[in-house]
Amino acid sequence: MELILPQPGTREKVSSPQTAVIAGGGLAGVAAAVVLAERGVSVVLAEREPFLGGRAGAWTDRLATGEPFEMERGFHAFFRQYYNLQALLRRIDGELGFLEPLEDYPILGPGGQVESFSGLPNKPPWNVIALTRRTPTLGLRDLLRVNGLAALSMLRYERGWTYGRYDDMTAGEYLDSLRFPPDARRMLFDVFAHSFFNPENAMSAGELLMMFHFYFSGNPDGLIFDVSKRPFSTSIWGPLGNYLSGLGVDVRTGCTVSRVAKGADRSWKVELGGESVDADHVVLALTVPGLQAVVGDSLDLDDAGFRRSVEGLALTNPFVVWRLWVDRPTKPGRQPFVGTTGVGCLDNISLYDLFEDESRDWAARTGGSVVELHAYAVDPGMDEPAIRADLLSALHTFYPEYVGAGVIEERFLIRRDCPAFAPGSHADRPGVTTPHEGIALAGDFVRLPIPSALMERAVASGFLAANHLLAPQGVRPEPIRSIPRRGLFGRRVQETEASRMR
DSSP states (O other): OEEEOSSOOOBSSOSSOOEEEEEOOBHHHHHHHHHHHHTTOEEEEEESSSSSBGGGOEEEEEOTTSOEEEEESSOOOEETTOHHHHHHHTTTOTTOTTEEEOSOOOEEOGGGOEEOOTTOOSSTTHHHHHHHHHOTTOOHHHHHHSOHHHHHGGGOOBHHHHHHHHTTSBHHHHHHHHTOOHHHHIIIIIHHHHTTSOOGGGSBHHHHHHHHIIIIITOTTOSOEEEESSOHIIIIIHHHHHHHHHTTOEEEESOOEEEEEEOSSSSEEEEETTEEEEESEEEEOOOHHHHHHHHHHOTTOOOHHHHHHHHTOOBOOOEEEEEEEESSOOOTTOOSEEEEOSSTTOOEEEEGGGTOHHHHHHHHHHSOEEEEEEEOSOOTTOOHHHHHHHHHHHHHHHOGGGTTOOEEEEEEEEEOOOBOOOTTOTTTSOBSBOSSTTEEEOSTTSBOSSOOOHHHHHHHHHHHHHHHHHGGGTBOOOOEEESOSBOTTHHHHHHHHHHHHO
16 A cells, blocks of 8 residues: 655644535545544535435435335445545544455356456455466467457556556457457456446546556455445444534535635635535535536636536446345345346346345345345436346346245436546546636546545545645645555556657
């Protein structure tokens, strides 16, 4: 793990009264609010939804019986290299006791194919070598046909080199260039590529290589992950809400930020929830459409390059979460979570009653089980009946014990708010800093100086946004943690490329 302190500071807190408005109460906004409030800034945190968390949020719902339960927007894995997310969560649970490790991260494919990531060495490149040697989808003849130079790029990650060489290529084109046999590509790469909500034919190969470096080829903590033993409402967002309140943060849910303008007494005037709030600092930690709406209506955010970079952001395909309360248990020995590939649009199956206490209690009382199906980057042309039929058929293919099972309750969600990482978009993607003093961005769509993704990217961006705003005052920054920022051969390749240019 690398510890990064980009801007040194010695003060523990700001030396004069400071105010901030954070637009967006997901992981990015909460991370920024925590750091600013801990350093003495008076913070207003505004979240459009009635609950905190964004795409990792959770809310109370009720079954037909009237029994309350906590619903979430799909399964979330807590990988061990999510160092900044862990640092945030340790504010509410120093030992991260609400998490428990899974034994494996299996991938299921058609015809009974199984790929396991359990028991691999953690240290690169031995993890790559061990996986290549033991996978049933690759033989010696297959390896001889693989494009070795293209495959080596997975061990050569270096941000400038990787994006410079691969950002204009699609992830699908890069995977085609590897010349892996179809089964190996499907089991080792397709399921991985889909996990970032972007379809292969519309995702940057540079972004895919960064993800591969972050999760596997450059990750010293292994690919097995932890899960929350309790719903996020009780394990994360309730405690974090209390922590924010204890710091004096004014948390306003159901409150939308609509516009930012230059202020008089303070640097900025923020329109939110029908009132105007003065602020020295503003963090826009919104979804892509939310950010575009605010910037579009904020005429004082008039830097042309900044506006173009925000306007150029886009959303990827929809994703689907289908949670089913069924009247029978699953077959003994099933894993709590499996990735799936090659059978319809299904991308994973989560058996909530095998790891979450609320679902486990329901299953124990009823003799049933709680199953969640997740599909990433769904074809926008598929309607809900087609998606349901496709997912149910895939579930029956992988877990035939559910054929004919009765569905006691269900929740079906289709959402389209995940950022796109299109080919050629990296250079123009906005970063945390902006040309406007006192304004910073945060979210899992921003360009960061460290490899990261999903929940970790959101939290890291929030920490960096707070650090950026505090830096002129000499306030101690929040440490930023990262896996190695270059792959095993990254530095060597960078030097080779530089020598060629000379």
